[in-house]
Amino acid sequence: xxxxxxxxxxxxxxxxxxxxxxxxxxxxxxxxxxxxxxxxxxxxxxxxxxxxxxxxxxxxxxxxxxxxxxxxxxxxxxxxxxxxxxxxxxxxxxxxxxxxxxxxxxxxxxxxxxxxxxxxxxxxxxxxxxxxxxxxxxxxxxxxxxxxxxxxxxxxxxxxxxxxxxxxxxxxxxxxxxxxxxxxxxxxxxxxxxxxxxxxxxxxxxxxxxxxxxxxxxxxxxxxxxxxxxxxxxxxxxxxxxxxxxxxxxxxxxxxxxxxxxxxxxxxxxxxxxxxxxxxxxxxxxxxxxxxxxxxxxxxxxxxxxxxxxxxxxxxxxx
Amino acid sequence: xxxxxxxxxxxxxxxxxxxxxxxxxxxxxxxxxxxxxxxxxxxxxxxxxxxxxxxxxxxxxxxxxxxxxxxxxxxxxxxxxxxxxxxxxxxxxxxxxxxxxxxxxxxxxxxxxxxxxxxxxxxxxxxxxxxxxxxxxxxxxxxxxxxxxxxxxxxxxxxxxxxxxxxxxxxxxxxxxxxxxxxxxxxxxxxxxxxxxxxxxxxxxxxxxxxxxxxxxxxxxxxxxxxxxxxxxxxxxxxxxxxxxxxxxxxxxxxxxxxxxxxxxxxxxxxxxxxxxxxxxxxxxxxxxxxxxxxxxxxxxxxxxxxxxxxxxxxxxxx
Numbered sequence: 001x002x003x004x005x006x007x008x009x010x011x012x013x014x015x016x017x018x019x020x021x022x023x024x025x026x027x028x029x030x031x032x033x034x035x036x037x038x039x040x041x042x043x044x045x046x047x048x049x050x051x052x053x054x055x056x057x058x059x060x061x062x063x064x065x066x067x068x069x070x071x072x073x074x075x076x077x078x079x080x081x082x083x084x085x086x087x088x089x090x091x092x093x094x095x096x097x098x099x100x101x102x103x104x105x106x107x108x109x110x111x112x113x114x115x116x117x118x119x120x121x122x123x124x125x126x127x128x129x130x131x132x133x134x135x136x137x138x139x140x141x142x143x144x145x146x147x148x149x150x151x152x153x154x155x156x157x158x159x160x161x162x163x164x165x166x167x168x169x170x171x172x173x174x175x176x177x178x179x180x181x182x183x184x185x186x187x188x189x190x191x192x193x194x195x196x197x198x199x200x201x202x203x204x205x206x207x208x209x210x211x212x213x214x215x216x217x218x219x220x221x222x223x224x225x226x227x228x229x230x231x232x233x234x235x236x237x238x239x240x241x242x243x244x245x246x247x248x249x250x251x252x253x254x255x256x257x258x259x260x261x262x263x264x265x266x267x268x269x270x271x272x273x274x275x276x277x278x279x280x281x282x283x284x285x286x287x288x289x290x291x292x293x294x295x296x297x298x299x300x301x302x303x304x305x306x307x308x309x310x311x312x313x314x315x316x317x318x319x
Numbered sequence: 320x321x322x323x324x325x326x327x328x329x330x331x332x333x334x335x336x337x338x339x340x341x342x343x344x345x346x347x348x349x350x351x352x353x354x355x356x357x358x359x360x361x362x363x364x365x366x367x368x369x370x371x372x373x374x375x376x377x378x379x380x381x382x383x384x385x386x387x388x389x390x391x392x393x394x395x396x397x398x399x400x401x402x403x404x405x406x407x408x409x410x411x412x413x414x415x416x417x418x419x420x421x422x423x424x425x426x427x428x429x430x431x432x433x434x435x436x437x438x439x440x441x442x443x444x445x446x447x448x449x450x451x452x453x454x455x456x457x458x459x460x461x462x463x464x465x466x467x468x469x470x471x472x473x474x475x476x477x478x479x480x481x482x483x484x485x486x487x488x489x490x491x492x493x494x495x496x497x498x499x500x501x502x503x504x505x506x507x508x509x510x511x512x513x514x515x516x517x518x519x520x521x522x523x524x525x526x527x528x529x530x531x532x533x534x535x536x537x538x539x540x541x542x543x544x545x546x547x548x549x550x551x552x553x554x555x556x557x558x559x560x561x562x563x564x565x566x567x568x569x570x571x572x573x574x575x576x577x578x579x580x581x582x583x584x585x586x587x588x589x590x591x592x593x594x595x596x597x598x599x600x601x602x603x604x605x606x607x608x609x610x611x612x613x614x615x616x617x618x619x620x621x622x623x624x625x626x627x628x629x630x631x632x633x634x635x636x637x638x
Contacts, residue, residue: 023355029348029368036342049348056595276375276629278597310595314633 004155005194005248010162013065017163024095025064028052028164030171035297038274040290042297046176046304048168051279057235057309058164058188059088062157066149067092069156076100078146080130080137082108082116083234084309085151090119101146103137105129111313152187153242161191168304175201176304180286180295183207183214183256185238186245188308193252204295205249205256206285208232208264213241214249215256222246230261235282235309257295263288271307272317280312323474324513324567329481332384336482343414344383347371347483349490354616357593359609361616365495365623367487370598376554376628377483377507378407381476385468386411388475395419397465399449399456401427401435402553403630404470409438420465422456424448430632471506472561480510487623494520495623499605499614502526502533502575504557505564507627512571523614524568524575525604527551527583532560533568534575541565549580554601554628576614582607590626591636599631 017025029049035042054060063085067077076099079089086102093100102121104113106128116123126136141148150157169175175196181189183205193203205214210230217223223246228237241249249256264281267288271277286305289295297303336344348368354361373379382404386396395418398408405421412419421440423432425447435442445455460467469476488494494515500508502524512522524533529549536542542565547556560568568575583600586607590596605624608614616622 023353026350026352026356029350031345031348031371033345034342037345051595052350053595272597276370276372276597278591278595278633314597314636317633 005158005162005190005244007195007197009159010166010191010195013159014163014166016068017061017064021064024054025060026053027167030168032172038287038290040297041299042301042303043299044302045290046168046172046302047277048164048304048306049277050164051277051283051307051310055084055088055091056311057084057088058161058306059084059151060091061163062154062160062187063088063149064092064095065160066154066156067096067098067147070147072096072098072147073145075144075146077149078137078141078144079103079149080134081151082112082133083151084311085149086121087112087115087119087311089149090116090121094120101140101144103133103140105133109313112311152185152238153244155244157187158190158194158244161188162195163191164306165192165195175199177301178202178204178297179304179306180204180206180289181306182232182236182282182285182308183241184211184236184282185242186214186249187242188306189253190242190245190248192306193248197252202254203252205253206289207256207258208236208285209258209260211236212258213238215258217241217246218256231265232261232281232285235280257289259285259288259292259294263292263294267291269317277307278310278312278314278317279307280309283308283310324477324481324509324563326514326516328478329485329510329514332478333482333485335387336380336383340383343373344379345372346486349487351491357606357609359616361618361620361622363621364609365487365491365621366596367483367623367625368596369483370596370602370626370629374403374407374410375630376403376407377480377625378403378470379410380482381473381479381506382407382468383411383414384479385473385475386415386417386466389466391415391417391466392464394463394465396468397456397460397463398422398468399453400470401431401452402470403628404468406431406434406438406630408468409435409440413439418465420459420463422452422459424452428632431630471504471557472563474563476506477509477513477563480507481514482510483625484511484514494518496620497521497523497616498623498625499523499525499608500625501551501555501601501604501627502560503530503555503601504561505533505568506561507625508572509561509564509567511625512567516571521573522571524572525608526575526577527555527604528577528579530555531577532557534577536560536565537575550584551580551600551604554599576608578604578607578611578613582611582613586610588636596626597629597631597633597636598626599628602626602628
């Protein structure tokens with residue numbers, strides 16, 4: 001399955017975006033800073049400002065790619081997610097003018113439900129937990145035959161995520177020495193690690209201590225369920241590393257590091273207070289790793305952080 | 320006086336920044352979008368993301384340049400401003416490790432006062448209006464001999480602002496057809512218009528209807544006092560166009576356009592809701608001009624907007 005995910009396929013995906021979808025999917029800026037600008041003792045820190053992406057996160061790349069790569073039934077697309085994947089699916093469906101049905105549990109935030117409705121999605125609020133919404137979604141999909149999108153465990157989503165890394169290299173004129181990537185279900189890191197597979201660029205996985213899907217899988221030697229909680233659970237709260245991401249990360253991800261919620265929260269606030277970047281907690285793990293020393297770069301190192309999303313309640317950023 | 324403000328001097332200023340101050344002053348990203356991404360019928364809209372600048376606005380360029388271009392007395396620097404110029408002066412003073420005294424009126428916001436204190440400035444809260452704080456500042460300056468920085472009417476501030484335009488051209492590999500620039504005292508537009516003087520790039524001035532310093536001066540044929548109010552008065556609330564900006568804008572600014580507060584506010588919200596860019600009202604006039612049609616670009620036009628600041632209360636961005 002993962003043979004279909006390689007540099008050439010990622011380049012094809014990027015060409016498809018470039019050819020006709022740049023009014024929707026942005027080439028997000030790459031901001032290069034000296035390490036000292038962030039209080040980090042390394043040559044450069046590159047911020048891939050993917051929080052400026054359509055739909056507010058990198059997920060738009062994968063969800064658009066999923067919709068472009070498959071025939072879309074008359075009943076449109078269907079997804080279970082009140083988070084970034086749901087918003088990205090609804091945004092891509094709106095762009096392509098196809099119906100979109102989104103299943104979310106009752107605990108999903110009113111702000112995100114409002115955003116989904118504003119994107120024209122038919123919203124189904126079902127059950128108390130994500131699992132309930134997913135079950136209802138899958139049942140409904142059998143009935144309607146709509147195209148199902150998955151937040152991370154589909155090849156198209158991983159290829160879409162990989163285009164982000166391809167952009168970084170083109171924008172910088174060279175690859176970074178290291179990329180720090182937040183991991184939930186692993187779609188983003190699988191795409192990035194596939195791009196940098198068998199190159200000198202190292203890919204490092206970052207997870208909250210309270211949502212350690214990859215870290216737990218590495219310890220167990222296979223994907224295992226973990227309990228998830230904490231401030232980034234909204235975006236990184238997959239229960240288990242994805243079946244596509246697992247073998248790719250085993251081959252091409254050098255390290256798996258964990259971060260405390262306090263450090264993530266502090267980095268998120270730092271991004272706003274010092275760089276005026278409004279990012280969600282899941283997008284702040286890279287800076288947290290650098291500023292806490294959980295990841296210590298060499299002095300001459302060029303480190304790329306992926307600021308992967310900004311679907312947040314601004315009230316949480318108030319000083 | 321304005322003979323000292325030209326392309327060559329702006330290039331020198333940029334070289335000085337590049338040589339030793341990039342750990343503080345950022346080369347802010349340029350985000351290129353097809354006009355359609357913003358609902359605008361033109362080829363491209365470029366967003367110069369200057370709200371990501373150190374101190375939260377473009378003012379850091381001019382204030383740092385002011386401090387680097389003059390001997391700094393032992394008593395340091397002094398400024399009257401509770402807004403972006405004050406914050407930028409305090410940030411530059413902190414960088415250079417010199418004392419900074421800031422005079423603000425009692426009406427200045429607690430958030431900005433806290434930010435000034437966090438930057439290590441000695442804060443003097445004096446009088447009910449800006450004029451009172453300024454009078455106290457000038458009296459104190461005579462006493463201490465500290466270096467005075469002015470928000471817009473000093474050559475160094477204008478040259479600093481001009482470096483922003485020099486960066487745009489270098490980042491894009493070409494100059495835009497048009498640049499839309501918000502005007503308060505005119506420091507930013509004077510720098511940008513000096514950079515593009517006698518080129519094919521047109522520079523357009525944008526002001527709130529409720530703070531029309533340049534527009535009123537053009538109608539009167541000379542700088543005149545105006546009364547200022549409205550949502551962008553915090554940043555664009557100079558009472559009169561600057562003495563440096565006036566002759567430069569008369570020569571090199573093609574149009575002066577006015578915008579309603581409602582349009583500015585709508586554009587500000589659009590920037591957050593669709594691009595996750597947190598910007599202050601003064602930074603939203605360019606998008607407002609495009610989205611309302613107050614400025615109508617040609618179909619093949621490449622328009623650059625300067626997103627000039629993000630010193631805002633995030634509560635104002637809540638949906």
